[in-house]
Amino acid sequence: xxxxxxxxxxxxxxxxxxxDTGQRALEEVRTRNPDLILLDLGLPDMDGLAVxxxxxxxxxxxxxxxxxxxxxxxxxxxxxxGANDYLTKPFSVPELLARxxxxxxxxxxxxxxxxxxxxxxxxxxxxxxxxxxxGDRQVRLSPTELKLLATxxxxxxxxxxxxxxxxxxxxxxxxxxxxxxxxxMHALRRKIENDPTRPExxxxxxxxxxxxxxxxx
Amino acid sequence: MxxxxxxxxxxxxxxxGGPADMIIKTAKEPWTSRLSAPIAALLxxxxxxxxxxxxxxxxxxxxxxxxxxxxxxxxAVVSIRLGYRPSILAAVTSAICFDYFFLVPYHSLVINHVxxxxxxxxxxxxxxxxxxxxxxLRKQARAARHSERRIEHQYTLVKxxxxxxxxxxxxxxxxxxLELASGARADILLRGDGDKFDHAFRAGGTSALAVEDLAAAxxxxxxxxxxxxxxxxxxxxAATYLPLGAARGCVGVVALRPRAGTSTRPSSLTVSMARQIxxxxxxxxxxxxxxxxxxxxxxxxxxxxxxSSVSHDLRAPLAVIASASSTLVEHGDRLPxxxxxxxxxxIHDEARRLNELLKSLLDVTRLQSGSLHVNRDWxxxxxxxxxxxxxxxxxxxxxxxxxxxxxLPLLRIDAxxxxxxxxxxVDNAIKHSASDYPIEIEIAARxxxxxxxxxxxxxxxIHPTEMTRIFDKFYRGGPPxxxxxxxxxxxxxxxxxAHGGRIWASSTAGGGLTIQFTLPLDVAAPGPxxxxxxxxxxxx
Numbered sequence: 114x115x116x117x118x119x120x121x122x123x124x125x126x127x128x129x130x131x132x133d134t135g136q137r138a139l140e141e142v143r144t145r146n147p148d149l150i151l152l153d154l155g156l157p158d159m160d161g162l163a164v165x166x167x168x169x170x171x172x173x174x175x176x177x178x179x180x181x182x183x184x185x186x187x188x189x190x191x192x193x194x195g196a197n198d199y200l201t202k203p204f205s206v207p208e209l210l211a212r213x214x215x216x217x218x219x220x221x222x223x224x225x226x227x228x229x230x231x232x233x234x235x236x237x238x239x240x241x242x243x244x245x246x247x248g249d250r251q252v253r254l255s256p257t258e259l260k261l262l263a264t265x266x267x268x269x270x271x272x273x274x275x276x277x278x279x280x281x282x283x284x285x286x287x288x289x290x291x292x293x294x295x296x297x298m299h300a301l302r303r304k305i306e307n308d309p310t311r312p313e314x315x316x317x318x319x320x321x322x323x324x325x326x327x328x329x330x
Numbered sequence: 331m332x333x334x335x336x337x338x339x340x341x342x343x344x345x346x347g348g349p350a351d352m353i354i355k356t357a358k359e360p361w362t363s364r365l366s367a368p369i370a371a372l373l374x375x376x377x378x379x380x381x382x383x384x385x386x387x388x389x390x391x392x393x394x395x396x397x398x399x400x401x402x403x404x405x406a407v408v409s410i411r412l413g414y415r416p417s418i419l420a421a422v423t424s425a426i427c428f429d430y431f432f433l434v435p436y437h438s439l440v441i442n443h444v445x446x447x448x449x450x451x452x453x454x455x456x457x458x459x460x461x462x463x464x465x466x467l468r469k470q471a472r473a474a475r476h477s478e479r480r481i482e483h484q485y486t487l488v489k490x491x492x493x494x495x496x497x498x499x500x501x502x503x504x505x506x507x508l509e510l511a512s513g514a515r516a517d518i519l520l521r522g523d524g525d526k527f528d529h530a531f532r533a534g535g536t537s538a539l540a541v542e543d544l545a546a547a548x549x550x551x552x553x554x555x556x557x558x559x560x561x562x563x564x565x566x567x568a569a570t571y572l573p574l575g576a577a578r579g580c581v582g583v584v585a586l587r588p589r590a591g592t593s594t595r596p597s598s599l600t601v602s603m604a605r606q607i608x609x610x611x612x613x614x615x616x617x618x619x620x621x622x623x624x625x626x627x628x629x630x631x632x633x634x635x636x637x638s639s640v641s642h643d644l645r646a647p648l649a650v651i652a653s654a655s656s657t658l659v660e661h662g663d664r665l666p667x668x669x670x671x672x673x674x675x676x677i678h679d680e681a682r683r684l685n686e687l688l689k690s691l692l693d694v695t696r697l698q699s700g701s702l703h704v705n706r707d708w709x710x711x712x713x714x715x716x717x718x719x720x721x722x723x724x725x726x727x728x729x730x731x732x733x734x735x736x737x738l739p740l741l742r743i744d745a746x747x748x749x750x751x752x753x754x755x756v757d758n759a760i761k762h763s764a765s766d767y768p769i770e771i772e773i774a775a776r777x778x779x780x781x782x783x784x785x786x787x788x789x790x791x792i793h794p795t796e797m798t799r800i801f802d803k804f805y806r807g808g809p810p811x812x813x814x815x816x817x818x819x820x821x822x823x824x825x826x827x828a829h830g831g832r833i834w835a836s837s838t839a840g841g842g843l844t845i846q847f848t849l850p851l852d853v854a855a856p857g858p859x860x861x862x863x864x865x866x867x868x869x870x
Contacts, residue, residue, distance in 0.1 A: 185705075185746060186705075203681060203682070203685060205678065291707050291708055291709075292707070292708030292740055292855070292856035293856060295708055295709065295710045295713070295740055295856075296740065296856050298710070298713070299710055299712065299713075302712075303736070309712060309716075309734075309736070310712055310715050310716050310719060310732050310734055311716060311719050311720070311723075312716055316716075316720075317710075317713040317716055317717060319713075319714070319717050319745045319746045319749050320705070320745055320746045
């Protein structure tokens with residue numbers, strides 16, 4: 114797989130290092146301090162899931178997990194354990210590049226230079242002032258709706274698991290009550306989207322969570 | 331003469347002994363036939379003597395002719411009632427009495443005249459003739475009764491054999507018939523899978539086989555000879571073993587445990603019944619074998635047809651990928667940029683198609699083996715539709731009309747699986763309708779129990795007789811457009827069933843196909859949020 118993509122990535126100006134095993138991957142992360150990590154969940158020696166928290170302990174670089182389609186629960190666990198986003202095999206080069214771009218952008222967000230305003234379409238979310246405006250009109254949101262939207266905005270264009278959303282909006286005690294999130298996302302869609310059945314911004318990732326799409330990537 | 335026509339029970343056949351052994355249940359049972367031989371003989375004599383008295387008193391010594399008739403009558407009665415020997419004795423006694431009391435000189439046994447000899451001889455001769463005739467008739471009646479009984483047993487057996495639906499039923503009723511016919515306890519033993527005699531069918535009760543019995547059974551079966559109790563081979567066994575020999579060999583053995591005091595030799599009736607049972611068993615086994623063989627052949631045929639069709643469908647995209655990539659390898663540098671792009675695009679598309687096909691196969695395999703894991707959670711159908719729309723409208727460039735009520739409650743479903751169902755249904759609709767007709771997805775609540783999702787196309791539709799067949803595995807209606815193994819609807823049905831719903835097809839009004847499925851609603855669904863709470867710290 115790497116062979117196929119290395120060429121494209123290098124064309125885009127990235128430098129690519131690869132490791133065949135989880136153990137080697139950890140070493141590479143420690144020594145090279147990469148800007149972004151692509152992790153295949155089907156590693157030969159270690160359970161891919163186990164590697165995620167270990168990498169996360171060593172770096173704040175974004176981790177994008179790659180897995181086959183039928184490993185939905187693995188993806189959720191990986192995301193909850195610290196991964197930022199995912200790709201499903203087989204994926205295309207544009208998909209890969211888009212994810213990488215998003216990941217690198219979000220990396221730039223971490224720290225003091227975090228963005229306080231996120232825009233999508235003609236919406237503008239002021240994270241500090243806690244307001245959502247469309248054009249010049251304000252869109253009224255309940256506190257919970259706002260918390261959810263803010264969480265998604267802080268990870269703009271990255272997938273946020275339902276568990277994370279629950280934790281942010283209600284606290285850890287409400288883990289696994291996915292129904293709540295859905296109800297509120299339903300309401301948010303009604304307020305933000307032109308066609309709730311064809312969302313442009315509040316994208317639902319089946320079995321995983323949601324993603325706020327700010328760019329047309 | 332009494333010719334019995336009722337079936338006799340408790341009758342030990344195989345003992346062609348004297349009257350004492352035969353308990354003949356007839357309509358009128360003569361008590362006289364149960365008498366022992368000496369008593370009967372004595373009675374015969376007594377009767378002959380007794381009748382002399384009224385003869386003398388009523389008829390007088392001169393009425394010789396009538397006296398003779400009286401004696402003959404008595405002899406006839408004795409021969410019918412008491413049997414052959416008593417009647418012969420009675421005849422002799424009567425002749426003596428006749429001579430003594432009615433022939434001159436009286437009170438002496440002397441015969442003076444030839445005429446007297448004629449009378450005497452005639453009476454004796456007639457008496458003996460009557461007795462003999464009666465005896466013959468009695469023997470014939472007995473034989474006829476015996477025959478009739480045999481035929482009854484055979485008939486009942488044949489009926490029982492033909493009524494039986496399975497080997498087990500067949501053997502059990504056959505054993506019962508054998509018991510009724512022979513009076514002995516009968517069991518039928520068949521060989522089990524281990525080639526041992528472990529399948530026993532008894533008319534009642536069970537018991538394990540002792541070593542001696544097993545040996546006897548084996549002997550009977552392999553040598554086609556009677557073995558066990560009462561024979562030269564393994565006489566220590568608890569039962570007599572008759573082989574059940576049919577055309578192809580021995581199918582089993584009959585174990586007979588005769589009642590105490592009765593003969594251990596199986597009667598000819600038992601032997602002939604055993605033969606019939608053997609044939610019936612063989613027939614049933616053969617028909618079972620034929621049926622299994624037919625089924626196996628059919629399964630094999632379907633399997634190889636499916637295998638060849640599936641491998642063809644999977645090979646097709648691979649072939650395209652192989653040739654496109656080989657073109658790139660061989661002529662890549664000589665192709666214009668657009669040509670290279672074309673090859674690459676082809677490879678990409680075919681790889682995607684292959685991936686879809688393999689996924690369908692995997693899904694259907696998982697469905698079949700029951701290992702499909704349904705991960706239920708509170709999900710919004712609106713979101714599921716959203717995902718489906720995203721995928722379809724990107725890929726196929728077809729527009730879909732949707733009608734989703736805004737107050738639809740959440741459902742406990744596996745979102746990914748239901749998404750698959752909708753994708754399969756919409757894919758199906760796309761394949762079978764032209765692009766100028768829209769495809770519609772409608773969701774409606776059906777009372778408080780379930781939700782109905784409908785995927786409606788306005789294509790050519792299908793014949794009413796195919797409405798249920800389209801859900802069959804590998805069913806492809808008409809020319810296979812756009813590839814696909816014909817598994818989409820099968821998988822959809824499997825997933826819907828796993829959720830406790832129903833799926834069915836119907837014709838769209840105005841032409842086309844509509845496929846609908848239900849999903850159960852749960853009363854405890856978290857409800858939709860109504861209204862909004864004011865935002866804290868609101869400035870404007």
